[in-house]
Amino acid sequence: MKTLFDKTKLLNMEMKNRFIRGALWEDLADEKGHMTPELFNIYEELAKGGVGTIITGYAFVTEDEQPNPGMMGIYDDSFIPEYKEFTDKIHSLGSNIIMQIVYGGFMTNFNVGERTIWGPSTIQNETTGTWAKEITKEEIKYLVEAYAKAIARVKASGFDGVEIHGGHGYLLSQFLSPYYNKREDEYGGSIENRGRIIFEIFEAMKEVVDNNLGAARTKVVVSKDRESYFKDYAIKLANMVDIPIILIGKNRHLDVMEDLLETNMYTLK
The missing domain is CATH 3.20.20.70 (Aldolase class I)
Structure with a gap:
């Protein structure tokens, strides 16, 4: 894990x-x-x-x-x-x-x-x-x-x-x-x-x-469903390359980040 x-x-x-x-x-x-x-x-x-x-x-x-x-x-x-x-x-x-x-x-x-x-x-x-x-x-x-x-x-x-x-x-x-x-x-x-x-x-x-x-350009995050707003692009990119991907863009809550990392561990290095 x-x-x-x-x-x-x-x-x-x-x-x-x-x-x-x-x-x-x-x-x-x-x-x-x-x-x-x-x-x-x-x-x-x-x-x-x-x-x-x-x-x-x-x-x-x-x-x-x-x-x-x-x-x-x-x-x-x-x-x-x-x-x-x-x-x-x-x-x-x-x-x-x-x-x-x-x-x-x-x-x-x-x-x-x-x-x-x-x-x-x-x-x-x-x-x-x-x-x-x-x-x-x-x-x-x-x-x-x-x-x-x-x-x-x-x-x-x-x-x-x-x-x-x-x-x-x-x-x-x-x-x-x-x-x-x-x-x-x-x-x-x-x-x-x-x-x-x-x-x-x-x-x-x-x-x-x-x-x-x-x-x-910063975006204001007011709820968990609006953070990590570049994640879909990062996942698509990670599926196309074999190098580590860095995800930026209002990654605020540890549980959201942990879930993203774990559920996409086959793509996000």
Whole structure:
């Protein structure tokens, strides 16, 4: 019988339990993306509270592309010493720590007039009203290299893994969407082409870290039948792949989580 408190593994990363804190933007880093005492304390309290594995809020990979204020940064080597102190502390409390990294694109209203914002095509975001400039192939190469350098810093900083943000209308999900991606080159058209930039980032990541790193809008929950609201997607996905699946999205009650884990133990690793 599986329980939420089982020790388990994600690739080579030992996990003391199945509890994972999903990535959330805290809006507590300084204006350059560096840690503050308030931000440090949030993660320290999570580790002290027994969360086995913590994923940070997203960190921006190029200095001139920060989609929201108060985000963590990972765009140059100045972050490594403070993040090493940070990861050492989290590890000393018995938890794993993974960093999420991102390029935002036009899902932003932050400092829009002061920077160039890339998108798969020149198009306006209907939610933010922000326009994106079509990224050139040379700029794609630069961005892939920026991700690779960021991932190298993640490793040097002592994180246990890295998560590449690919959802919620940010740049990589824009490439996947035929609505936003109108390109006619090798980065547009078929799903294989629209996903090409993601696979290039992944391959660059593998070259940097030698496969030594691991992983992977709020809704108000008022009753048990409304929590774990991504579970159906997670179960379908788990039936399609042979790797561990992480379920986020208002997992509140232990009995609900235990039941989900036990009744779907043939799919949820």
